[in-house]
Each structure stands twice: as C-alpha cells, then as structure tokens.
Amino acid sequence: MDISDWRKRIDELDGEIVRLISERAQAAQAIGLIKQAAALPVYEPGRESQVFAHVRAINPGPLPDKELLHVYERIIDVMRSLQTRPKEADSGA
C-alpha cells in the first residue's frame, strides 16, 4: 500500500470515528439533561477517572497510553461543554 492508499483508509476510519464521537456526544447530552432535571453537578471527577482507567485498560497500541489519554482529555472536555449548554449546541451556535 502506498501513501494514498493509507490515506483513503484513514478517511474511512475518520468517518467511523466522527460518527462514534457524535454518538458519544448524544449520550453525554442525554446525561446532561437528566442531571439538569435532578440538579446534579455536571463535573464528576470520579466518573472521569473511570473513563481514563477504562481507556488505558483497553489500549491495544501503537499509541502510548499517555498520547491516547491526551486525546481522551480533549474528548471529555468537549463533552463537558456540551453538558453545560445542551441547547446552544442544538441550535448550532
């Protein structure tokens, strides 16, 4: 496989990754609405540590744990913003 074949594969993978991150965001949004209704805090450090531990446990490589967690810190960040303002995200603002 040459560089352009690998890039085609990467574009396919990005299609799946974007779909799954979006599905994860929908789930986070659903949790945000439940929390809002029950006046529960958005930020739950215990749950975030759980997510990071899970990611570390299932990492098959070749990315070192540190780098993969780097990506997940960003994922968690954007999910948290979405939970803080679910309506704004819906309107595309």
Next chain:
Amino acid sequence: MDISDWRKRIDELDGEIVRLISERAQAAQAIGLIKQAAALPVYEPGRESQVFAHVRAINPGPLPDKELLHVYERIIDVMRSLQTRPKEADSGA
C-alpha cells in the same frame, strides 16, 4: 434510560473509539515509515487541512464543528508524534 444505562453505552462506544483511533495510528505509522524511507517531511499542512475539511463536512452533530475539530487537532497531534518516532512508540517508551 437512566444515567448508568447511558454510561454503559458510553463505555461500549469508548471501546470502539479506542479501537478505531488505534487503527488510525497504525495507518499513520505505516505512512511515517514510507515517508522516512523516501526522506519525505512528516508535517504536511495541506493534508492536515484536508482532514479537517473532511471532518467538518461529515459532522452530523450534536457537537459544533469547532468542538469536534478541537478533538481532531489533538488526534492529529498525537499521530504526528508517532510518525516522528515510530520505534519509540513500539517499545512502549
């Protein structure tokens, strides 16, 4: 669905996301080796813009483009480090 059901779903999604990001990293590593052999530069701003444009084009929501691109900036960052030092990543260092 209550919060714990949604979290189970999120854990499943994380399993798939981690697998796909790792597969993407393998592809980036393969490209890194081809580039190394051909003495091509690792950093290619044109290709990176292409990836960002693709992600923006296929974003189904609910994440605003800006937030999704935020995640992808991090993904591209860790892939670039991997291409710069493929051996180091293999050894787990």
